[in-house]
Structure formats: structure tokens, C-alpha cells
Amino acid sequence: MPEPTGEEIAGLIRPGRVHRRVYADPAIFEIEMARIFGRAWIYVGHESQVKAAGDFVRTRIGRRPMVMVRHEDGSIRVIHNQCAHRGAMVVAKDSGNAKRFECCYHGWTYGTDGRLVHVPLKHGYPAHFDPDDPGTAMVAAPRVTSYRGFVFASLVADGPPLTDFLGCMTTSFDDMVDRAPDDEIEAAGGVFKHAYDGNWKLYLENLCDAAHPIFVHRSSIDAARAQDDTAHTTGAGEIAVRQMRQNGAPHEFWREQVGIWTYPGGHAFLGDYHDDEKLVAASGDPAFAEYVAALEAKKGAEETRRIMEVTRWNSNVWPNLSFMSQFRQLRVVHPVAVDRTEVHTYAFRLKGAPARMFEDTVAFANVTNGTGSPVLTDDLETYGRIGAGVTSEGAEWIEIGRGYETDRPDGKGGVEGVDSTSEVYIRNMYEAWLGFMAAP
């Protein structure tokens, strides 16, 4: 089957609807891997994962195995995890520290910038063999930039700078880091890796969806509501039960009070829906009081008040990153196939905050991102059902029109939903999608 033309791809997106092929067609998926993941700024990790020279973590850009590494000059490099000799994957551990990367097959050895530094048995090669050629290397991503510790890479040399690409979403990253008394955060506490049999786009499409919790999460909402609060808790279960109850906020609340804002480039954030005093203000919690005092000591009362008044739930950075600045969680979506997706999730520690606070962050991670979470498992089931459903070839168009007639400019270059359950953030992602996909 010939590759769809730009015109055919453009025909898959209509006002308020998209063709089911965008979730089901392997040919579309291949083009996404080349034109979106092969070109856009893609989140690859956080600087705290590679603190010292030689520190590395394995990461991905689309399906490509990559290595993010701190080079000896202090810069962060993102290099393809492939030996230039016979193609073997060089780095087999998820993380570690290395001065050099040596291939297991014939000992070709690379520096932490990916350059080939040693070729054993180097005799009889043709004249064109050049170990100094940057293409005969663990080839480096041409652009790597961070914003306040969050590292992005792009596989093309030309394109908008990262801050242009992020646009208004820099404010969500700011919010995450500003919350640290020492103005620094670090990824900590392990990495969940969960997967589902569905398309990669479904994940971000769910994370700003204010209409789904009372349907998808009905079972955990009802189970949590019936929970006897005198039952023993270490503190961890209390966080989880409170969070499950919050998902059961009334429909009017979800529609009228949450807020959904979208920005050019496919990005969006959903306002917060929490009113639980333990989860957001934690006013009665000694560790939280200690935290606020530490923040005030470092940043002053006024700045602390400003920080506490920022209330965002998920911030989606298209195409594959979503994070919760207020709750110190981050998720990275890795496409595997048109109908298979992996998601890696991270928790963050606020430098200068009391240690106890991170325990709550971990408990919150378990209930929102945990592979065995009574909440997340119902989301994963839903993605799997969409993955199966769209192969049925029934309704040709997927409806993403809720709020279409009432969305309005937000005065900051974006569009907001008047109804917080507006699917404006999905329509906005498809605008960005089309920008990348229709360009050959």
C-alpha cells in the first residue's frame, strides 16, 4: 500500500472529528514515528538522573533506543544506542556511570559524547573508513536542550528553539520547580512502566479529560466512599483513598470549576479538581506546615503565597509528556506499535522540603500511576478497549466535538474551554499533529 499523501492525511482531521484510521492504521503510525518523533522536541529525561560526568540512563525517542549521558564537559548528550560497527545495542543497563561505552561484539569503544574513540583490529579497512566521522559513532541527537532541568532532544538540526516549542507550558515547569524551597527537584523513588494494547495518542487524550472519571473510575470511587476511615493506615493508604474519592467530584464541578486551557503546539493543562485539605493544602499536616515554613524562609511569604495559589492538574506537553506540577509526578508515553504503548512514570523530590513530604509523593504515585493501582487499571482497560474498538470499522469518525461551539480565546494566545469537559485539548493536539504530519 502506498504511503498516504499529505492531502490524504489532512483529510483525516475534520472540525470536531478525526478518522478512526489515526488510531488503527500502521501506515499512519509509521509516518508519525518519522515526522513527529523524528522531528519534534521529545522529552528524554531529567538532569537529576545524570548528575555526574559519565552518568547515563537509557531512554527513547519514539521507538529508538537512546542513551542520555552527562559528558565530561558537563553537557548532556543524547546518543543512539547502536554500535557503528555491526549494529549491536551498546548500553545494556538502564542506568549507571561509564567513562566509555564499549560494544560487547568486537570492542568498538565510544566516548560519552558518542564519538568513536577506539577500534580494535583496525587493519585493512577501505580508504573511506573514518573513525572521526560523526556518522560513524553512537550518533548524537543534533539538538539537546533543557528547560529548568527537563531535558528534550530533537533528531533534526533545524527547528524552533525549545522555549518556542513549549510556549506557555514553561509556566507549568516553572510551577513544578518553584515549589522546591531550594529551587531544585530530583527524580526519585523508582520508575513505573505500564503498558496497554492501544494507540499512544490515547494516553494524553485521557489526561485532560474531565468527563471520564465518574465513568471510568466508578468502581474505585464507590469503593473508597464506602471505606471506614477508622481502619488502620500508615498514611499511604489514606492518601490513596482520599484521591479516589476526589475523582468522584460532582459532574457540575468537573464542568464548571476545573478549567481547561490549550496552547499552540498541541499543549494543554487541566485545572485542579482537588478540595481535599490533606491532598492540596494539607493545612492540618505537620510535614506540610514545615514545608511551607521552609519555602517562606527561602522565598518569602509573598512568593510562597503566589506558588500555593497555582493549582494545575495534568500539564500535557505534546506529543508524549504529561506531568503534575502540584503533585510532583511525570509520565512519558512511548509508542511501540499502532496498537501498543508503554508509559514510564517518575516521581520528584523537592530539594529543601521535609523528607516526610516525599512519602506522600510516593503514595500519590502509587494510586495515580501505579501498575497495580485501583484507579489506573481502569484507565488502561479503557485504552485497550479503544485499541480493540477502532479495529471494528464501524463508525468511521471519532467524535471529539464536545465544547466546540463554546471554546474561547484565553487572552494569552491559547484557547480555553468554557465547559471544562471540552475536548478542545484533543482538537488542539490534532492541529499540532497535522502541522507535522502533512509536511512531507
Added chain:
Amino acid sequence: MTGLAPPEIESFLIAEARLLDERRWEDWLALFAEDGWYWVPLEEGQANPRDTVSLIYDDRRLLETRIRRLAEAALHAQTPVSRTSRIVANPTVEEEDGGEITVRAKFEMIESRQDNRRVFAGTTWHRLVRGGEDGFRIRWKRVDLVDCDAVHDGISVPF
């Protein structure tokens, strides 16, 4: 000193596995002490459930909610339900003091749901105290999966 677990402990583990296979969730919950907890770590040798995330870390309160959810009508992740088959084996007593016993055992569980079959395997650790209808109550249970840190689809059924 590690030794083979006595028959009454092996019987207890077999009975517990049967409750889980038969989806008698409330009966399983009743095996736990009032301040009991259930833990499936994310990392090999994970020392602490509070500073590192876990596949499951349920104190009594959360375990009660988890079990109650498994009986909810709108439980999408278990529609249809999983059927499981467990083998427990190699039980040894690792520690015994003050009437409490730490038991180590191996398990394998096959989970079948729709057309998918998954195999889970690993080591279980039970901290048991004598008492209750079944001879023991569980103060805590830890399940170390051999692939704890691997990619998994959603996990809805406790091990």
C-alpha cells in the same frame, strides 16, 4: 535457622492461595491482622515502601478499599474477570520469635483473562501470628515478583 515449614503453615498457604483463586476476596482480607499490610515492591530488594513506589502497597485501609472494589459492578478492569491458578511451594520458616513466624515460599500464578494469558512468579514472605479461624493471621505479606521492575499491563488481581 531456616527449616521446612511445618504442615500447618503449608496448609495455611495452600488455603490462602485457594481463596485467591476462587475470588473469595473478603475471606482473604479476613486473614490479615487489623494493622496488617500487603506489599508488592517495584524493585528487587526494595527496603522501604514509603520512599520508592510499589506495584501495590496497601495498608489495611487501602487493602479494604481494593477488596471492596473487586466486588463493584462497574469494575471495567475485571470485566470479564481474570481466572487464576496458583501453585505455592518450597515453604520455609525464616524466623520465629515472640509467637510470630516469617515464612518464605515460592509461587507461580497463571492469569487468564479474555484471550490473554500471563504468568507471574516469585517469592512470598508472610509474617504470621497464631490465632484466627484458619490457625494464623497475616501481619504482613510481601510478594517479590521475578519481573517486578519490568513493563506490565495493569495488575488487578492480588498475588
